[in-house]
Amino acid sequence: MAGLRFHRFDTVESTNDLALAMARESKPGGTIVIARRQTRGRGRQGRVWHDEPGAAVLMSLIASTDLESARAAPFAASLAVADCLRECCGIPDPQLKWPNDVLVRDRKIAGILVETASRPHPAVVVGIGVNVLQTSLTPEISQLATSIVLETGMELDVDELAELIAHTFFDLRDLRFEDILDQWRNYMWGVGRQADVTGEGRTVSGVISGVDSAGALLLADALGNVTSIVSAESVRISDN
Ligand code: BTN
Numbered sequence: 182m183a184g185l186r187f188h189r190f191d192t193v194e195s196t197n198d199l200a201l202a203m204a205r206e207s208k209p210g211g212t213i214v215i216a217r218r219q220t221r222g223r224g225r226q227g228r229v230w231h232d233e234p235g236a237a238v239l240m241s242l243i244a245s246t247d248l249e250s251a252r253a254a255p256f257a258a259s260l261a262v263a264d265c266l267r268e269c270c271g272i273p274d275p276q277l278k279w280p281n282d283v284l285v286r287d288r289k290i291a292g293i294l295v296e297t298a299s300r301p302h303p304a305v306v307v308g309i310g311v312n313v314l315q316t317s318l319t320p321e322i323s324q325l326a327t328s329i330v331l332e333t334g335m336e337l338d339v340d341e342l343a344e345l346i347a348h349t350f351f352d353l354r355d356l357r358f359e360d361i362l363d364q365w366r367n368y369m370w371g372v373g374r375q376a377d378v379t380g381e382g383r384t385v386s387g388v389i390s391g392v393d394s395a396g397a398l399l400l401a402d403a404l405g406n407v408t409s410i411v412s413a414e415s416v417r418i419s420d421n
Pocket residue numbers: 194195196197198219221222223224225226228230238239240241282291292293294308309310311
């Protein structure tokens with residue numbers, strides 16, 4: 182896609198913060214912030230996102246602002262990462278854990294943080310972190326996380342991969358939300374597994390059965406009653 186504007190930095194606090202600031206300065210959709218290192222990388226649920234300088238894609242994109250695109254953004258971003266991992270990074274079976282974690286062999290390889298700014302114009306910022314070159318993960322996270330080099334032995338160019346993901350993401354913007362969801366479902370993790378889904382102080386248990394047309398997670402209980410979950414803090418498999 183033409184018209185993308187890449188802004189590259191060595192060290193920033195958070196590419197999402199910078200992209201949100203740019204959006205408030207009326208930088209248009211298609212603006213992309215890439216950094217080699219973040220000193221205050223942020224994850225979902227207020228978590229810290231750690232990085233090893235130069236070893237990860239650390240990127241935030243200012244996306245379109247219409248309601249449909251805002252709803253689609255987390256799904257389009259994780260889909261774009263999964264497509265790139267499968268088609269260009271030698272990872273045949275990435276999986277997407279609702280709402281938007283990217284997993285390989287049940288380990289997280291990429292995370293997405295979507296945030297919005299309302300002034301002066303509504304804007305959606307899509308933060309994408311992908312583990313690319315990390316070879317030694319701390320013992321606490323080595324069972325939970327992985328990187329492209331650990332999975333494939335390939336030492337990819339981090340900057341080239343960031344550009345590829347950005348182009349793939351923006352190429353999806355002409356699709357309808359339902360078409361993005363259809364593609365997303367092909368990668369969905371955990372379908373058919375018993376899970377505990379926690380959010381807003383309560384836990385719902387059931388079998389993961391898909392996502393509905395609004396992108397909500399569908400959980401079926403033993404009687405076949407289906408609950409749709411719009412947002413959650415954690416989704417944990419409970420049948421192993
Ligand atoms: C998550 O899985 O919790 C989301 C992680 C998102 C991390 C990326 S790295 C680039 C962008 N800048 C941030 O501060 N966070 C996102």
